[in-house]
Amino acid sequence: MTAIVKVSLLLLLICTGCDSSRMDSTPTPVILEIPASFPVLEIPQDNPLTEEGIALGRTLFFDPILSIDSTVACASCHEPASAFSDPLAFSQGVDGVTTRNSMPIINVGWMETLFWDGRAMSVEEQALKPVENEVEMGERWDQVVKKIKRHAVYPAMFDDAFPSQSITPELIAKAIAQYERTLISADSKYDRFRAGEATLTEQEILGMNLFFNERGDCFHCHGTALFTDNRYHNNGLDEYPEDLGLAAITNHPTDAGKFKTPTLRNIEYTAPYMHDGRFETLEEVVEFYNSGTKYSETIDPLLGNRRQINLSEEEKAALVAYLKTLSDPGFLSTH
Amino acid sequence: MFSNIQRFLPCLLLILLVSGCDLFGGNDDPEEGVVGVSFEHYGNEQIVTLEQSSHQSEAGHSFTVTLLEYIVTDIALTHEDGTVVSLKGSHYVNKDNPDTWTIASITIAPGTYTSLSFRFGIEGSENVFGALERTLAVDNMIWPMMMPMGDGTTERYHYMRFEGRYGTDGTFRIHNGPSGGGDYSFPVSLPIDLEIDGNSETIQVDMHLDQWLTGPNVWDFTDYGMIMGNPGAQALLQANGSTVFAVKN
Numbered sequence: 001m002t003a004i005v006k007v008s009l010l011l012l013l014i015c016t017g018c019d020s021s022r023m024d025s026t027p028t029p030v031i032l033e034i035p036a037s038f039p040v041l042e043i044p045q046d047n048p049l050t051e052e053g054i055a056l057g058r059t060l061f062f063d064p065i066l067s068i069d070s071t072v073a074c075a076s077c078h079e080p081a082s083a084f085s086d087p088l089a090f091s092q093g094v095d096g097v098t099t100r101n102s103m104p105i106i107n108v109g110w111m112e113t114l115f116w117d118g119r120a121m122s123v124e125e126q127a128l129k130p131v132e133n134e135v136e137m138g139e140r141w142d143q144v145v146k147k148i149k150r151h152a153v154y155p156a157m158f159d160d161a162f163p164s165q166s167i168t169p170e171l172i173a174k175a176i177a178q179y180e181r182t183l184i185s186a187d188s189k190y191d192r193f194r195a196g197e198a199t200l201t202e203q204e205i206l207g208m209n210l211f212f213n214e215r216g217d218c219f220h221c222h223g224t225a226l227f228t229d230n231r232y233h234n235n236g237l238d239e240y241p242e243d244l245g246l247a248a249i250t251n252h253p254t255d256a257g258k259f260k261t262p263t264l265r266n267i268e269y270t271a272p273y274m275h276d277g278r279f280e281t282l283e284e285v286v287e288f289y290n291s292g293t294k295y296s297e298t299i300d301p302l303l304g305n306r307r308q309i310n311l312s313e314e315e316k317a318a319l320v321a322y323l324k325t326l327s328d329p330g331f332l333s334t335h
Numbered sequence: 336m337f338s339n340i341q342r343f344l345p346c347l348l349l350i351l352l353v354s355g356c357d358l359f360g361g362n363d364d365p366e367e368g369v370v371g372v373s374f375e376h377y378g379n380e381q382i383v384t385l386e387q388s389s390h391q392s393e394a395g396h397s398f399t400v401t402l403l404e405y406i407v408t409d410i411a412l413t414h415e416d417g418t419v420v421s422l423k424g425s426h427y428v429n430k431d432n433p434d435t436w437t438i439a440s441i442t443i444a445p446g447t448y449t450s451l452s453f454r455f456g457i458e459g460s461e462n463v464f465g466a467l468e469r470t471l472a473v474d475n476m477i478w479p480m481m482m483p484m485g486d487g488t489t490e491r492y493h494y495m496r497f498e499g500r501y502g503t504d505g506t507f508r509i510h511n512g513p514s515g516g517g518d519y520s521f522p523v524s525l526p527i528d529l530e531i532d533g534n535s536e537t538i539q540v541d542m543h544l545d546q547w548l549t550g551p552n553v554w555d556f557t558d559y560g561m562i563m564g565n566p567g568a569q570a571l572l573q574a575n576g577s578t579v580f581a582v583k584n
């Protein structure tokens with residue numbers, strides 16, 4: 001045998017060796033640690049979490065390749081430093097700004113419906129939307145798939161995460177969804193207080209009592225360990241809501257002005273507030289609930305008819321102090 | 336030939352009789368059946384549609400319902416011989432989610448059952464947050480521990496959240512639960528006439544929402560705002576609860 005043949009044979013052996021090991025490797029399953037205070041987490045059977053899937057999803061989430069001119073990534077409007085929201089009232093996309101305030105991505109695995117108006121029924125479905133949204137990423141899905149297929153790294157990553165499946169928009173969304181399910185925030189001062197590992201100040205305790213009693217009455221909507229009921233309410237922002245919210249999706253006039261209750265976890269980091277970012281500070285939000293809710297036909301019965309709760313200055317400050325105990329600084333940096 | 340037939344006829348008859356007995360053998364051995372329970376909601380005998388249907392309160396207000404969710408526990412059937420057969424430990428119903436309107440069918444022994452029973456809400460010492468299924472919807476029924484709503488020690492569950500609108504711009508919120516640590520849950524026992532012998536049945540339980548607002552106590556929406564810290568109001572609702580449930584026969 002000539003040397004050339006020998007080398008070729010060796011190469012062939014190595015190559016087939018590589019190939020077969022790739023084919024044998026199944027993605028490594030990941031079991032999320034669910035905080036004891038949280039409800040059960042349901043993960044769709046056709047998208048189990050794997051190390052490779054999560055890693056791929058994370059890379060895609062931070063990669064502007066999904067946008068038409070490679071300037072905007074999911075993370076542009078969902079920055080870790082802002083608890084996966086951004087500091088703007090309306091977010092900057094490839095073509096102008098969004099019509100609503102960017103939502104934080106916190107514990108979204110538990111959310112049965114997504115968006116301010118609930119138009120997506122799962123994180124997978126949600127992740128399909130921004131790419132073709134003209135303002136946000138303005139790209140066509142077939143273009144995205146093309147770019148990813150000829151990319152230096154992605155084809156191998158997809159093969160590791162989803163062996164022998166061809167790259168499709170759905171598969172891209174699945175990977176992103178896997179990553180989003182890992183964005184669990186459950187280590188705030190308040191969580192530690194509940195676990196007996198931290199103490200709250202007198203002011204924070206006063207605020208907590210207001211949050212959970214019928215006077216302040218925040219817990220009926222911002223309840224559970226998620227600090228949202230994941231339901232849709234009109235919390236009295238406007239007498240005549242300009243943005244119809246849920247009603248634009250359901251076509252029921254009785255849903256006018258209803259929006260998804262946002263989580264209050266990490267609320268300190270997600271200003272400005274509400275679906276249109278109208279409030280700059282938590283003090284303004286608390287003053288709104290104290291004296292500013294407006295009656296309309298769809299106002300939530302919990303907020304009643306032109307509710308005035310007459311909180312003292314001390315009580316308002318306490319409520320804000322309590323909201324800040326829901327901050328989980330570690331959440332901003334672990335990703 | 337003829338005599339042959341004569342000889343065989345008794346045998347044939349016997350065979351027919353025996354196989355006949357086998358065919359109708361069910362008469363001797365009654366069989367298990369399956370039973371499910373479904374919940375329906377009425378206001379003045381009219382089915383409730385959230386945000387749509389309008390109903391009348393005894394106190395004279397017309398009202399619509401925006402939210403109706405509740406928990407029942409210890410759902411069981413009583414056999415005529417006195418045995419109690421458990422169907423389910425606890426069940427959460429939400430008018431907005433059809434998946435919650437039924438308790439899935441359960442296989443039960445044959446016989447005659449004379450009542451369906453359950454507890455509206457959760458019995459005092461068992462009402463501890465975390466004890467029920469940990470779905471987001473059930474977790475959301477949390478009843479905080481803060482005084483005067485709770486007893487300052489443990490989080491528990493609401494029994495019911497019943498909210499809506501009345502008159503031109505009124506809103507109401509009837510939240511039943513362990514106000515001040517008290518127990519305002521109550522047992523419900525509904526007579527039924529259920530024969531189980533291989534059959535499959537669904538028992539329909541009707542909640543008559545207008546009955547929360549009367550019999551014996553007339554409930555005027557204008558008199559009550561928030562009642563989670565109002566044990567007196569909870570006791571009135573508990574009493575009114577006696578006429579709220581019925582079984583459609």
Ligand SMILES: [Cu+2]
Nearest residue numbers: 220493510563
């Ligand atoms: Cu309540």
